[in-house]
Amino acid sequence: MTALGLLVPGEPAEDDYPRVEQLLGSDIRIDLIRADPAGDSPQRLAACTEELRLAGADSVVWASVTGAVAEGWEGANGQVRGLARTAGLPASSTAFGFVRAARELGVTRVAVVTAHEDPAFTEFLRAGGVSVVSTTPLGPDLAASAHPAAHADAQALLLPDTSLRTVTHLPALERQLGKPVLTAHQITVWEALRLTERRVNAPRLGTLFTREPIVQA
Incomplete structure (x- = not known):
């Protein structure tokens, strides 16, 4: 059994994670703990990570894009180092999962569709070697909003909002666009698996879960 420990900000769309768990197979478990590494006290954060460790987690991922990129690339690195020390x-x-997934797929140019445009995320991706060629506001129709990712310069579409339920839409979006689609909940789980050195073939979770690694990060 591989157990993935996720520190989540607490949003209704987090019911995507049980859907991912079902698609991964019976030997992978996803444990969710609500926490804010950027705002919680050290004592609260330590209690959260200790709870995950005691539950048998093999890795820990802070599942908030906004919370991670607010302090830039170096600040995000410091945040991750702190989590590793606290969790052991x-x-x-x-x-970081978005950057590593892009590298694994050989992607350097992306389109972003988001409900809340965040220049800090664009700068974070750039620091990781990924350029944003277009940013489009999220509309009521996810498929229609994703259409700009068909832009010839974009090698993949990113949907970084953790407030979106996207897992069930991945296969249809990739068929529509003809390129990889990377979404927050999908990426969070993939990154947690990467930390445990697990590779899982799960086509219903998109191209990322069917490709052999191009690079090791």
């Missing part, structure tokens, strides 16, 4: 486990964040 390999640690990362969803923000």
